[in-house]
Amino acid sequence: MINVTEHHTPRSLIVTLYGAYGRFVPGPVPVAELIRLLAAVGVDAPSVRSSVSRLKRRGLLLPARTRQGSAGYEPSPEARRLMEDAEHRLRAAAAPGDGGWVLAVFSVPESQRQKRHVLRSRLAGLGFGTAAPGVWVAPARLYEETRHTLCRLRLDPYVDFFRGEHLGFAPTPEAVARWWDLAALAKEHERFLDAHAPVLHAWEQRADTPPEEAYRDYLLALDSWRHLPYTDPGLPPRLLPADWPGVRSAEVFRRLHARLRDAGAGFVGG
Structure with missing residues (x-):
């Protein structure tokens, strides 16, 4: 079995599962199916x-009955919005732009x-980052x-935004290095590379893509990767140190996604 570390908590893996493959499971996901799918990545019932x-x-999953009458769960409207935000953030991370800055200036009594x-x-x-x-x-x-x-958290009265x-x-580049801890961000990317670059290398040596193995490796990679675009907001490359590891980690995830995601859907729908 695969060890579930602090980077792959059961709760996080469930959220990642719904975000990655929920669309392949029409309606609520039965509890028994969640148990089967999470067992493949080392989570017990x-x-x-x-x-x-x-x-x-927390209001992120809602209980519902499947068409067969089994107990199941589906994402709440709030969870769906969070998943849409995450998907947008993942797409943006693949192609960081250089469109200027937004400033959040706040004052709280x-x-x-x-x-x-x-x-x-x-x-x-x-x-x-903190300016x-x-x-x-x-x-x-x-x-x-x-x-x-x-706005959702009702914190908007305390904040003004500027572009x-x-x-x-x-x-x-010197200012960016003050606003963000680039060394810490680099370590996060290197941690992802240490865990998942060897997985990509192993898959690239294979001609077959078995659905369960593809699902397992993709879910774990996505669960690690989906947090990175929030830690690292996708700063313009010209402002980052040479040989920034975020470029390599984004490429590793892109290639894992292309190789494994759709194949893994066969295990989810199986």
Whole structure:
């Protein structure tokens, strides 16, 4: 069996499964089917059930009956929106642009400092860097996603957005290195490469693509990769160090996706 590490929690794998293959399973996914599909990546039945319960409590999965009358679960409207955001973010990560910056400038009263913490955490989770206290910066293409995320969390009264260019005084690559911890971002990409580049190499030596093996390796790769475009917001290549590992990790994921995703759907629908 495959060990489920802290990078592949049962809850995360369930979300990844729905995002990757939910469209191949019309209607709610039966609990028994979730158990079968998660067993292929090393998750036991009790862990699946407890994780489904947590996702249900968070409002991300809704209980529903299948056409056969079995108990199942389907993504909530909020979960579908999050999956759409994630899919858009994954596509954007494959081709980072250079369309300027969006600034989020916020001020939260001391009496509501818990909201300040949530706001900082959410901006960081969306890939923003810190330009100054209360001033966060990100590639401009992240504006729409950030706007509706903050509106959904009712944090929008505390934030003003601006679009703009960086005009100095430091060269922009030096400023970017202050706004983001590039060394930490590079390590995340290298961790992905260490885990999944050998998997890609092994597949490229094979002529066959068995559905269960394809599903297993793709789900694990996607579960690792889908977090990276939020850690690394897709900064313009000209602003990054030479031989940036994000270029290689994006290529490894692209090739794994092309080789394995559709083949893995055969196991999901089997």
